[in-house]
Amino acid sequence: MTAMAILTASDEAAVRKEFERFGPHPVKLTVFSQELVAGDLCRQNEQLVREVAGLCDRIAVEVLNPAIDRERAAAYGVDLVPAIAVEGARDYGIRFFGVPLGYEFTNLVDSIIVASTGEPALEEETKTALGGLARPVHIQVFSTPT
Amino acid sequence: MRLAQHMAVAAKGVRADCIEAGEFPELAQRYRVMAVPKVVINDRVEFEGALPEREFLQAVLRAVGDGPEPAA
DSSP: OOOOOSSOHHHHHHHHHHGGGOOSSOEEEEEEOOHHHHHHHHHHHHHHHHHHHTTOTTEEEEEEOTTTSHHHHHHTTOOSSSEEEEESSSEEEEEEESOOOTHHHHHHHHHHHHHHHOOOOOOHHHHHHHHTOSSOEEEEEEEOOO | OHHHHHHHHHOTTEEEEEEEGGGOHHHHHHTTOOSSSEEEETTTEEEESOOOHHHHHHHHHHHTTOSOOOOO
């Protein structure tokens, strides 16, 4: 049985347009799902990721269950579901917790593109300052889909 | 928020979590999320709303103790 598509035809067209900026590195989206914890949301999240990946042959998808693939989920620093890790040439530490719809969806697509290019759209001054950080930085951005 | 993810790509030690507040009420409560977007950096510095790049960077630097102290 195929669930109804999340992305509309116009969403797909917009994402394909964005993917014209896809960079030299393939992108891997690791989806974290756990049926017993949040079945509906995890299924929706996984479906969304597969629909996005279906629009670009340079995006690979892997699904992990943190209850089973414990060590790998821990290595990704993921202890909540649903979640997505966006990786390009390396694991940049980009994570989405919850189904990224609405505004967050735009962010997911943008994250895929920046992971594929490895070139952040930041001022030189910002990049220099970040390069000199002595300690790890954990940025949490709370958002809503609307 | 776009800036956080781009910062994560820019520097190895930066991790950017984008959290759907409605799906994780316990987390939203722990960080007292009343309005979105709300940004929390290293559990030390937090702000609501979108900041321009330069101010966002200052918040990051404050969070790791490398920047100017926030005005009292």
